[in-house]
Amino acid sequence: MRVVYSPLHLGHELRLQTIMGVQVPADEVAGRAERIRAALEADGGFEIVEPTQHGEAPITAVHDPGLLAFLRDAWPAARRAGHRHDFLVPETIASVLAYEGMSDAFRREPPSIGGRAGYRALDTSTPIVAGTYAAARAAVDAALTATDLVLGGEPAAYGLCRPPGHHAARSMYGGFCYFNNAAIAAQAIAERTGEHVSILDVDYHHGNGTEQIFWRRGDVLYVSLHAHPDRQYPYFLGWPEETGEGPGVGANLNIPLPAGLSNEGYLEALDRGLDRIAAEPGSVMVVSLGFDTFGQDPIGDFALTTDVYHEVGRRSAAVGKRLVVLQEGGYHLPSLGDNARAWLRGAEGRPYDPQPAAGYTPGGTRA
Amino acid sequence: MRVVYSPLHLGHELRLQTIMGVQVPADEVAGRAERIRAALEADGGFEIVEPTQHGEAPITAVHDPGLLAFLRDAWPAARRAGHRHDFLVPETIASVLAYEGMSDAFRREPPSIGGRAGYRALDTSTPIVAGTYAAARAAVDAALTATDLVLGGEPAAYGLCRPPGHHAARSMYGGFCYFNNAAIAAQAIAERTGEHVSILDVDYHHGNGTEQIFWRRGDVLYVSLHAHPDRQYPYFLGWPEETGEGPGVGANLNIPLPAGLSNEGYLEALDRGLDRIAAEPGSVMVVSLGFDTFGQDPIGDFALTTDVYHEVGRRSAAVGKRLVVLQEGGYHLPSLGDNARAWLRGAEGRPYDPQPAAGYTPGGTRA
Numbered sequence: 001m002r003v004v005y006s007p008l009h010l011g012h013e014l015r016l017q018t019i020m021g022v023q024v025p026a027d028e029v030a031g032r033a034e035r036i037r038a039a040l041e042a043d044g045g046f047e048i049v050e051p052t053q054h055g056e057a058p059i060t061a062v063h064d065p066g067l068l069a070f071l072r073d074a075w076p077a078a079r080r081a082g083h084r085h086d087f088l089v090p091e092t093i094a095s096v097l098a099y100e101g102m103s104d105a106f107r108r109e110p111p112s113i114g115g116r117a118g119y120r121a122l123d124t125s126t127p128i129v130a131g132t133y134a135a136a137r138a139a140v141d142a143a144l145t146a147t148d149l150v151l152g153g154e155p156a157a158y159g160l161c162r163p164p165g166h167h168a169a170r171s172m173y174g175g176f177c178y179f180n181n182a183a184i185a186a187q188a189i190a191e192r193t194g195e196h197v198s199i200l201d202v203d204y205h206h207g208n209g210t211e212q213i214f215w216r217r218g219d220v221l222y223v224s225l226h227a228h229p230d231r232q233y234p235y236f237l238g239w240p241e242e243t244g245e246g247p248g249v250g251a252n253l254n255i256p257l258p259a260g261l262s263n264e265g266y267l268e269a270l271d272r273g274l275d276r277i278a279a280e281p282g283s284v285m286v287v288s289l290g291f292d293t294f295g296q297d298p299i300g301d302f303a304l305t306t307d308v309y310h311e312v313g314r315r316s317a318a319v320g321k322r323l324v325v326l327q328e329g330g331y332h333l334p335s336l337g338d339n340a341r342a343w344l345r346g347a348e349g350r351p352y353d354p355q356p357a358a359g360y361t362p363g364g365t366r367a
Numbered sequence: 368m369r370v371v372y373s374p375l376h377l378g379h380e381l382r383l384q385t386i387m388g389v390q391v392p393a394d395e396v397a398g399r400a401e402r403i404r405a406a407l408e409a410d411g412g413f414e415i416v417e418p419t420q421h422g423e424a425p426i427t428a429v430h431d432p433g434l435l436a437f438l439r440d441a442w443p444a445a446r447r448a449g450h451r452h453d454f455l456v457p458e459t460i461a462s463v464l465a466y467e468g469m470s471d472a473f474r475r476e477p478p479s480i481g482g483r484a485g486y487r488a489l490d491t492s493t494p495i496v497a498g499t500y501a502a503a504r505a506a507v508d509a510a511l512t513a514t515d516l517v518l519g520g521e522p523a524a525y526g527l528c529r530p531p532g533h534h535a536a537r538s539m540y541g542g543f544c545y546f547n548n549a550a551i552a553a554q555a556i557a558e559r560t561g562e563h564v565s566i567l568d569v570d571y572h573h574g575n576g577t578e579q580i581f582w583r584r585g586d587v588l589y590v591s592l593h594a595h596p597d598r599q600y601p602y603f604l605g606w607p608e609e610t611g612e613g614p615g616v617g618a619n620l621n622i623p624l625p626a627g628l629s630n631e632g633y634l635e636a637l638d639r640g641l642d643r644i645a646a647e648p649g650s651v652m653v654v655s656l657g658f659d660t661f662g663q664d665p666i667g668d669f670a671l672t673t674d675v676y677h678e679v680g681r682r683s684a685a686v687g688k689r690l691v692v693l694q695e696g697g698y699h700l701p702s703l704g705d706n707a708r709a710w711l712r713g714a715e716g717r718p719y720d721p722q723p724a725a726g727y728t729p730g731g732t733r734a
Contacts, residue, residue, distance in 0.1 A: 098536055169464060235458075
């Protein structure tokens with residue numbers, strides 16, 4: 001399988017993130033993508049290729065052009081405004097309740113960089129740094145290059161996207177995400193094939209952005225397995241009663257899952273999601289692939305082991321659609337490479353040959 | 368003049384606040400109210416009284432009962448949920464753009480404490496600590512007791528409210544504010560007099576909460592002088608074109624002001640606001656009084672000196688309405704007591720007799 005990777009993600013260098021008011025070491029670090037790249041290179045069964053540039057049009061096909069403009073301008077504008085930190089995080093966020101009873105006309109992007117960041121942000125845990133925009137654009141290009149490979153005839157391709165994308169909504173960034181790589185890929189597939197497209201989101205978190213973008217679309221099916229928002233980020237979306245509206249009714253399936261979930265419980269939920277996707281027309285499936293479902297992930301609370309990723313990859317491919325697999329979250333660095341190898345080999349129908357990264361025993365404790 | 372003060376504010380003990388992703392020493396500290404109380408006691412011309420309890424009904428007359436329930440439950444619920452910090456700040460905020468294109472039915476308060484905080488918060492700079500709810504309730508009672516004094520015949524009374532209130536909207540807290548003391552007082556005045564009520568907001572920041580609460584009301588006039596939201600918190604509201612909707616059209620006057628504003632420029636803007644209030648029927652004016660307009664305030668960027676507060680108080684009283692004066696912001700501790708004395712003496716028509724707090728020279732530099 002081809003793996004689309006760009007070194008531009010290295011410029012999106014995060015050291016700290018602000019969670020519940022406190023700066024803590026960042027989870028969404030460059031080492032994540034580097035671990036996966038190194039493991040796939042060492043495997044020998046994958047070919048690493050660079051993305052080709054696809055321009056802005058596929059981005060603004062799903063995103064507000066204002067989000068693109070904001071992300072492009074944010075860092076230089078913060079610098080010009082004398083911003084003191086080496087990352088930009090908003091001071092306040094345009095809360096839905098701030099405008100209660102006021103017409104939509106009063107919900108506007110203000111001109112200052114602090115105001116713009118707060119208008120478009122979901123949280124304070126998604127800093128913008130000097131290299132964020134270039135990395136986010138490269139992640140989109142990786143997703144679109146993987147899409148090109150699959151639409152060109154390959155049964156599957158993997159975009160090693162960093163930063164991830166599924167929390168980014170039409171006009172908003174957040175949850176470590178800036179552009180929604182999976183939504184951009186799905187839209188490109190819909191446009192170029194004229195078919196329906198299915199998205200399977202197996203990141204630990206609900207992909208609120210993907211849901212929102214395709215909420216009123218009947219031609220893009222979104223199926224997500226995730227930690228129940230009654231306990232976990234993004235809190236506000238991801239409930240089972242969110243099934244779409246208008247032409248999108250029935251094209252959104254949320255499967256929220258409990259803490260401590262086992263491999264068996266996960267595979268049962270997966271089969272439910274894949275049954276829905278198998279019933280959907282269209283020859284291509286986009287996978288939002290997260291490994292924060294792993295038992296040792298520092299953010300997640302599921303109990304999955306590396307073995308299950310091989311099986312998830314196998315069952316996903318067995319639906320019979322071609323796969324555009326795009327990396328989302330996963331924060332336990334020692335296991336990431338092995339988990340990615342297991343998933344992608346499963347999708348290819350190859351056996352999973354454990355080749356643990358240094359210092360890590362699959363399914364066991366840290367060495 | 369009577370000064371309504373409750374020691375319960377001391378339980379709202381803030382040491383750190385999170386601004387633009389970084390924890391910094393808190394600005395909205397207990398010493399603010401203590402400095403003002405001490406200065407007014409030393410003055411000799413003020414009588415300190417405790418608030419009487421007014422219950423929940425005056426609060427839910429302007430606030431969503433869900434906000435009251437949240438603020439009451441938040442700290443115990445966070446403790447039960449195993450929250451690790453000694454303050455509660457949300458992980459993510461229900462951004463208006465997160466729901467773009469989705470029906471209002473999907474904008475709901477989630478059950479977890481983290482989700483609830485994020486549903487009702489505007490920012491991460493307004494922590495909830497063990498004593499926040501009791502302090503916020505006591506601040507409301509101080510505002511309502513000052514209201515009682517004025518409706519009982521006194522020409523003016525001062526509620527030394529802490530925490531402040533004017534950023535709190537119908538269903539939302541933020542900007543160091545939990546309940547909107549001024550809005551609760553104005554509503555009580557409207558109910559008990561049957562008259563129109565005017566609110567003059569001379570805090571440095573726009574009172575987005577007060578504006579939102581009375582947005583569609585023609586019987587409560589809101590007039591605010593504040594730093595232009597094109598550069599300053601709350602960023603999203605405070606623009607001059609926000610004049611109210613429905614029955615509230617014309618009952619909202621925003622006067623945004625530039626950085627470096629002098630006493631003269633401020634008094635010109637004040638006269639514009641007071642002219643509008645003088646034209647409004649009703650015998651009572653609520654004043655949201657902030658001293659973050661002071662030249663040395665660590666948050667503000669105006670250049671006002673202590674002298675001007677005496678004049679602002681004098682001109683506000685000269686409109687001829689009785690005054691319910693309620694404390695909002697102001698963060699330069701050494702000047703707070705003197706600035707409050709100057710303002711309140713001006714409102715009483717008494718001369719301003721400089722009696723600087725230790726270590727502080729009015730209008731000059733720090734000693």
